[in-house]
Amino acid sequence: MPELPEVETVKRQLAKKIIGKTIIDIKINKQKQFQGNTNNILGKKIVKVERRAKYILITLKNNFCLLVHLKMTGQLIYVDKKGKYGGGHPIPPFNLKIPNKYTHIEIYFDDKSVLYYNDLRQFGWMKIVNLKELNKIFAKTGIEPLDGKFTLAIFTSLLAKKPKSKIKLFLMDQNVIAGIGNIYASEICFSAKVLPMRINNTLLNKEIKNLYIAIKSILQKAIKYQGTSANDYVTLQGIAGKYDKMLKVYNRKDGLCYYCKSKIKKIKLGQRGTYFCPNCQK
């Protein structure tokens, strides 16, 4: 569930559940997905839960931070003492048992609640870092697109710094703008009526403005709908995010454009599936 809106959704739900709780035990079933000394967070109280780019930052009272990246299929599932699920994406309708074979890390809190880290493909990780290491990790990370500091003027100047890049790849470059992934990049280009393979320095001012507006509005709306879950991954671990039905082009190859009825096309761009309407987008 890994782009900005999904991570933001998890973060918000998680914050409501775990702030103020103390970590009393950690069970690591897959060592390669956990780095750092657990002694730095055991017995410590959680004071903050934040998101930066596609990372979740769980800060302890001693200023150590449990940093989480979900990568492709990572998932955080919170289970309280009544056995009810919170945090992470909503619960599977068929109540897949948790923990299960994809549960690689288990974090126990002082009130008997547990945070499970599940990850089918095992690309994600948790890492205990101090503030200095945190700063180093985010040193090159791009601007937060929903931050007030991300203005049209800033966006325009960022585009000018990568004049020859294709716009969709540019939008996905985490060192330029943080948090946009493969699904929303296609959706943003469609919303702005710009073809994903357009070269940055050919974009008209009006198109730049449309892209800028699309970035903000699509991400905000996706957060409002608690993100998107796609394909088989969903049925395994959580119900579909409600933004699924809002998608206009992603995963709609050969489907008809909702606006002009043209067939949605799929191409490869930067090795990633890229969807667009050949008629609406110029």
Next chain:
DNA sequence: TTTCCTGTTAGTGT
């Protein structure tokens, strides 16, 4: 059965 596809990103090579 085999091949291709999938929400990410770090590293290397051209």
Next chain:
DNA sequence: AACACTAACAGGAA
């Protein structure tokens, strides 16, 4: 600078 390719891994779809 920009992009291709690889690697980490599992499983659904064709």
